Amino acid sequence: MGVGKRSITETEKAVQERLGDIPLRREQMAAVSNIYRAATAVRQHLENSVLREAELTWTAFTVLWEVWIWGESETRHVAEDAGISKGTLTGVARTLESRGLLTRTQHASDGRLVLLALTPAGEELMARVFPAFNAEEAFVTEDLSPAECLKLADGLRKIVARLEAKGEERREELLAGEAPKPRRSGRRPRNGAAG
Amino acid sequence: MGVGKRSITETEKAVQERLGDIPLRREQMAAVSNIYRAATAVRQHLENSVLREAELTWTAFTVLWEVWIWGESETRHVAEDAGISKGTLTGVARTLESRGLLTRTQHASDGRLVLLALTPAGEELMARVFPAFNAEEAFVTEDLSPAECLKLADGLRKIVARLEAKGEERREELLAGEAPKPRRSGRRPRNGAAG
DNA sequence: AGTCGATCGTTTGGGGCCGTACGTTTTCCG
DNA sequence: CGGAAAACGTACGGCCCCAAACGATCGACT
Numbered sequence: 001m002g003v004g005k006r007s008i009t010e011t012e013k014a015v016q017e018r019l020g021d022i023p024l025r026r027e028q029m030a031a032v033s034n035i036y037r038a039a040t041a042v043r044q045h046l047e048n049s050v051l052r053e054a055e056l057t058w059t060a061f062t063v064l065w066e067v068w069i070w071g072e073s074e075t076r077h078v079a080e081d082a083g084i085s086k087g088t089l090t091g092v093a094r095t096l097e098s099r100g101l102l103t104r105t106q107h108a109s110d111g112r113l114v115l116l117a118l119t120p121a122g123e124e125l126m127a128r129v130f131p132a133f134n135a136e137e138a139f140v141t142e143d144l145s146p147a148e149c150l151k152l153a154d155g156l157r158k159i160v161a162r163l164e165a166k167g168e169e170r171r172e173e174l175l176a177g178e179a180p181k182p183r184r185s186g187r188r189p190r191n192g193a194a195g
Numbered sequence: 196m197g198v199g200k201r202s203i204t205e206t207e208k209a210v211q212e213r214l215g216d217i218p219l220r221r222e223q224m225a226a227v228s229n230i231y232r233a234a235t236a237v238r239q240h241l242e243n244s245v246l247r248e249a250e251l252t253w254t255a256f257t258v259l260w261e262v263w264i265w266g267e268s269e270t271r272h273v274a275e276d277a278g279i280s281k282g283t284l285t286g287v288a289r290t291l292e293s294r295g296l297l298t299r300t301q302h303a304s305d306g307r308l309v310l311l312a313l314t315p316a317g318e319e320l321m322a323r324v325f326p327a328f329n330a331e332e333a334f335v336t337e338d339l340s341p342a343e344c345l346k347l348a349d350g351l352r353k354i355v356a357r358l359e360a361k362g363e364e365r366r367e368e369l370l371a372g373e374a375p376k377p378r379r380s381g382r383r384p385r386n387g388a389a390g
Numbered sequence: 391a392g393t394c395g396a397t398c399g400t401t402t403g404g405g406g407c408c409g410t411a412c413g414t415t416t417t418c419c420g
Numbered sequence: 421c422g423g424a425a426a427a428c429g430t431a432c433g434g435c436c437c438c439a440a441a442c443g444a445t446c447g448a449c450t
């Protein structure tokens with residue numbers, strides 16, 4: 001040992017002491033906190049190995065991957081599937097374009113749309129990088145059997161599906177009546193109330 | 196349907212077409228990609244419900260939680276357990292301090308160390324927010340039985356443990372001989388090489 | 391043809407986040 | 421006692437990320 005990490009069991013015990021009589025959903029807590037731990041660990045591993053060597057960030061890789069798999073795509077779909085906001089995509093796509101990995105073209109009939117597509121260089125890069133990426137996916141899950149991987153994927157899919165189906169409803173329920181408490185971010189109104 | 200999302204099954208099929216003859220580790224890919232999807236979905240749900248109402252970001256909450264559970268702590272331990280860099284913690288802690296939720300004090304005998312502790316206001320906030328947080332952890336996992344949650348947590352823990360044990364070794368192996376490809380980030384040298 | 395609301399991608403502002411550089415303090419080893 | 425090495429928290433550069441504002445475009449309805 002030696003590292004400053006506390007085990008999940010220790011943590012749960014300390015939490016129970018803090019909460020005292022309030023019943024704690026331990027299994028659910030363990031599942032959720034481990035999702036985040038695993039996601040962080042996997043992402044860092046990949047960013048510091050395969051993606052580092054290719055000089056790609058996680059997000060940039062995700063965007064390239066979407067366009068690689070699905071071919072020429074509208075930006076809104078890429079942002080949705082990549083799980084980032086459209087504003088983020090604008091910047092990432094611009095960077096990738098400047099590196100000659102993808103192109104941005106106007107849609108033929110709808111002037112509002114922008115289409116993303118890989119350049120030959122982008123295709124080559126993905127053909128080289130993705131097998132290595134998948135090999136690391138296999139590496140990080142090596143202590144799990146393929147069947148266990150599927151079971152894991154299944155459980156996670158249920159969580160995602162539940163949030164997609166009922167997350168918004170739930171959030172509205174929770175905020176019912178309360179002030180929406182705007183986030184500190186976001187662009188400011190041009191002005192207006194001067195004076 | 197209706198939304199622009201493609202299912203995992205569709206994605207896997209398209210990937211197989213792209214990769215053709217290259218053998219693909221499908222189960223592992225499904226597991227890893229779902230980890231990230233689930234982590235993003237859960238985080239967004241919590242940020243937009245419980246944490247929004249408390250005006251906390253995910254990271255800020257994580258930091259408060261660590262200090263809440265373990266009491267007065269050295270910053271390096273908090274950063275480690277929260278899964279963020281020490282540089283990030285400096286900023287987050289400063290923000291929380293300015294909001295009167297935690298204090299930063301010098302260690303008595305080791306002048307290099309800084310200790311974090313919750314203020315009474317911080318204690319109150321966590322006593323109020325954490326039960327709600329845990330309730331949402333239960334909500335997102337409601338389609339899984341407690342036993343399934345534990346199984347899920349187990350599988351994820353194996354991944355984290357594997358990366359902790361063998362991740363660094365693996366990364367060195369992969370980069371063997373190659374140029375380390377420095378990241379574009381990081382502070383610049385004060386100067387030096389002028390002329 | 392003209393208006394108006396919806397939808398698109400982009401811009402903008404605030405903050406999170408990492409990794410490197412840096413100055414300070416402590417510890418190690420003569 | 422003194423200098424080197426190690427460890428700490430902070431400053432900073434660059435990118436990611438979101439949400440709201442914004443201008444361009446589209447579509448429906450008149």
